[in-house]
Structures are given as C-alpha cells and as structure tokens.
Amino acid sequence: RPFTLPELALQHGRVAIVTGGARGIGYETARHMASLGAQVIIAGQNELEGVSAVKKICEENREAKVEFEQLDLASLQSVRQFVQTFKRRSLPLHILVNNAAVMLVPEGRTEEGFERHFGVNYLGHFLLTLLLLDTLKHSGKRGSCSRVVTLSSSAHGAGEIQLDNLLNRQCYSAHAAYCQSKLALLLFSSHLQQRLDRGGFSVSSCAVDPGMVDTSLYRHLFPPARLAQTAIARLLFRSPTQGASTVLYTALSPSLEGEGGGYWSNGRTEMTSPNTYDPQLQLGLWDSSCRLVGLQEQHQP
Numbered sequence: 001r002p003f004t005l006p007e008l009a010l011q012h013g014r015v016a017i018v019t020g021g022a023r024g025i026g027y028e029t030a031r032h033m034a035s036l037g038a039q040v041i042i043a044g045q046n047e048l049e050g051v052s053a054v055k056k057i058c059e060e061n062r063e064a065k066v067e068f069e070q071l072d073l074a075s076l077q078s079v080r081q082f083v084q085t086f087k088r089r090s091l092p093l094h095i096l097v098n099n100a101a102v103m104l105v106p107e108g109r110t111e112e113g114f115e116r117h118f119g120v121n122y123l124g125h126f127l128l129t130l131l132l133l134d135t136l137k138h139s140g141k142r143g144s145c146s147r148v149v150t151l152s153s154s155a156h157g158a159g160e161i162q163l164d165n166l167l168n169r170q171c172y173s174a175h176a177a178y179c180q181s182k183l184a185l186l187l188f189s190s191h192l193q194q195r196l197d198r199g200g201f202s203v204s205s206c207a208v209d210p211g212m213v214d215t216s217l218y219r220h221l222f223p224p225a226r227l228a229q230t231a232i233a234r235l236l237f238r239s240p241t242q243g244a245s246t247v248l249y250t251a252l253s254p255s256l257e258g259e260g261g262g263y264w265s266n267g268r269t270e271m272t273s274p275n276t277y278d279p280q281l282q283l284g285l286w287d288s289s290c291r292l293v294g295l296q297e298q299h300q301p
C-alpha cells in the first residue's frame, strides 16, 4: 500500500531547488512544495518542458512562487553556471532535491566525456550539491536543518563500483550503468551525512527510493519490454504523486528533523545493500569524484 503523505506545514520563506522538476516525480515534488508556499526553482535541461511546468503550476495556484532555471547535468560547466546564477541572487537554500535522472539510455557521453548515467545521475549532482553546500549550511539552523534529498532506487542493489575502474569504457550495459549511478548516489548521500555530522553543520542528507512509478523514465526500454511495461504500469506502478510522497516527507516533515543519513522508501527507512555501508568504498568514491569534477578541499564539508 503506497505511503500516504501526512499534512505538512506551510513553507513560506523557504527556498527549494528540484532538479528534473519539469515532469514525473520531480514535477509533483515541485508542485506540492509550491502549494505550501515555498519558493521553488525547477532546474532542468529542457527549457520548453520547464517553462510549461511552471505555467501549469501557476495556473493551478496563482500565488505559487515557482520558476525554471537552466541546468544540464550532462555538463559540469552548466552545473557551475547554474550555481553561479543562483548565488548571484543571494537567496537562502533550505531544500535541494537531487531528482533528475536518465535510465537505460543508449551508450553516450556527457560534455566532459563521462558515461551518461554516471555523469548525469551521479557526478552532476555530486558537483551541484557540493557547490551549493555553503548556502545550505548558512540557511540551516539548529532545529531546522537544510535538507539534501537524493533520489536513488532499489536498482542500487544490482550496482557495482570498482574504484580502480570507475570509468570503464568496455562492454557497455545500460542496465549496469543505471544501477551503478544509483549505488553511487547512495554512497554519496550517506558519506555526505557523516561529513556534515562531523562538522556539526545544520544540514542533513538522505536518500529516497520512490518505488516503481509510472513516468517517462522507462521510455528507453526496448520496444517489446516498453509495451509490456506500459500495460503493467497502469495496474501496478505508483502515480507520480504517490512517487513524490516519500520525497516530500523527507524534504519537509518536521518529524524527521535531525534524522539524516537514511534510505527512505514508502515513508520509512530501509536497509540497503551491504556494499553501501563500506566506509572505504564511500570515501574512495568521494575522493575520486572530487578529482573527476575538479573540486578543491574548500568545497568539502
């Protein structure tokens, strides 16, 4: 039975960024946050889709404070540009939802030459979060932490990360690449929380599995599987609104104050695959990621 989101308090004065908030789970997350009065920035690579999402939300709620800002996670340059534009506005940042993703896309590279799942789903969000971390730290307070919510998936369980072979370019498997990116996000989310704890910062980080949700994420399935998925999804998958409920809960619920580090699914914490708890793997991935995106020490908590 899908988790039912409890009624949440109004969010006036709070600022949220939702990557990939123009459709699917991200859209429902952005829409709900805006309905509670938060100022929401939908960050995405598709301007047409983003502007139309903003229009739809504003038609539904004239008071909504929602806008679109260009962010292509397949380009680290675009991530840096997005952060620069955001910081020029001197806004606080209370909630960052690392939601955007691609799944099962044909073999391809991001602007800097990374495999697309790894680059878009993981490395882009890694850089985005670390560049926004100082703003998140300044915006959080004791008893009201800023929150980073990162969308992972049960697919992380089939993921593998070999630190000495992170950018493996042989034998491309779209499935393995997606699972690897979702595992990387989980390792990142958990290690980030440990660093935030050590530094005593008022920011928390958790990961969410939204469950099987009927969205266009599945559009790259090969045609027969796509046909079957479409039929099954209507019966068994969650709606995007249901998919967004745990994301909203972890981002906004006061009952989770100070409870960072978990992996949330259907409104409660769950265990993850054994390798996600490996401190060496977490640290190794963190250090390698810093090198890959060219981050210096000062950006690390």
Ligand SMILES: NC(=O)c1ccc[n+]([C@@H]2O[C@H](COP(=O)([O-])OP(=O)(O)OC[C@H]3O[C@@H](n4cnc5c(N)ncnc54)[C@H](O)[C@@H]3O)[C@@H](O)[C@H]2O)c1
Residues within 6 Å of the ligand: 019, 020, 021, 022, 023, 024, 025, 026, 043, 044, 045, 046, 071, 072, 073, 074, 098, 099, 100, 101, 102, 120, 151, 152, 153, 154, 209, 210, 211, 212, 213, 214, 215, 216, 217, 218
């Ligand atoms: N749908 C599911 O069954 C399911 C299951 C587990 C986890 N998830 C996770 O939930 C999250 C949301 O997925 P969804 O189902 O809503 O998918 P979706 O395809 O509907 O939405 C994905 C969003 O990511 C954006 N995006 C893609 N490439 C981008 C890029 N280069 N730069 C910026 N934005 C980009 C898209 O524009 C879109 O807005 C993803 O992280 C996904 O892995 C979904």
